[in-house]
Amino acid sequence: GIQVEQSPPDLILQEGANSTLRCNFSDSVNNLQWFHQNPWGQLINLFYIPSGTKQNGRLSATTVATERYSLLYISSSQTTDSGVYFCAVGNNFGNEKLTFGTGTRLTIIP
Amino acid sequence: EAGVAQSPRYKIIEKRQSVAFWCNPISGHATLYWYQQILGQGPKLLIQFQNNGVVDDSQLPKDRFSAERLKGVDSTLKIQPAKLEDSAVYLCASSLERGGGDTQYFGPGTRLTVL
Numbered sequence: 001g002i003q004v005e006q007s008p009p010d011l012i013l014q015e016g017a018n019s020t021l022r023c024n025f026s027d028s029v030n031n032l033q034w035f036h037q038n039p040w041g042q043l044i045n046l047f048y049i050p051s052g053t054k055q056n057g058r059l060s061a062t063t064v065a066t067e068r069y070s071l072l073y074i075s076s077s078q079t080t081d082s083g084v085y086f087c088a089v090g091n092n093f094g095n096e097k098l099t100f101g102t103g104t105r106l107t108i109i110p
Numbered sequence: 111e112a113g114v115a116q117s118p119r120y121k122i123i124e125k126r127q128s129v130a131f132w133c134n135p136i137s138g139h140a141t142l143y144w145y146q147q148i149l150g151q152g153p154k155l156l157i158q159f160q161n162n163g164v165v166d167d168s169q170l171p172k173d174r175f176s177a178e179r180l181k182g183v184d185s186t187l188k189i190q191p192a193k194l195e196d197s198a199v200y201l202c203a204s205s206l207e208r209g210g211g212d213t214q215y216f217g218p219g220t221r222l223t224v225l
Contacts (some may be wrong), residue, residue, distance in 0.1 A: 003153075041219050045215060048213050086152050088153075102151060103152055
């Protein structure tokens with residue numbers, strides 16, 4: 001099956017800093033989503049982005065499908081951004097099965 | 111709009127016992143997913159329903175796990191008998207319809223501890 005690798009595995013930043021999280025995948029995809037899992041375990045969908053660039057407030061994401069990677073940018077980090085960020089991909093047309101990466105744990109220090 | 115509901119939130123059982131989890135998806139969402147998330151890992155899909163039919167259950171340990179989605183709305187996931195390695199968070203998600211571009215919305219999860 002498709003392999004998903006995320007980097008870095010852990011990231012500790014001061015409040016206000018910017019960060020870039022990376023997701024590499026091993027095959028072509030027709031579905032790519034970024035999620036944030038907060039410290040209480042709730043998974044929140046951030047972006048559906050199988051290709052191109054999207055922005056939502058301080059967060060933006062870019063997927064370069066031909067080179068099989070996606071980037072999540074977080075600007076002006078806040079403590080509420082802490083948690084684990086997951087990239088999930090799918091490549092089954094007509095079947096929305098997602099394969100998740102192992103995540104990047106982000107800790108924002110006040 | 112109400113989100114995905116799950117119950118119970120926490121469950122502690124002894125090995126070889128049985129346990130059941132319940133999920134109610136977002137109203138109108140045709141597709142429902144059950145994931146297993148072991149500590150330190152990303153969620154792993156166990157089973158996917160489209161209305162009340164199974165689309166994918168290739169990673170469901172069918173000797174002990176079962177799931178159903180009656181009437182195409184809420185769903186139950188059962189484990190019988192439970193093993194120590196089943197300790198995990200069980201997440202339910204739903205999406206509007208099958209096909210490309212469907213955002214998945216997750217419930218709060220059920221944390222299962224098997225002693």
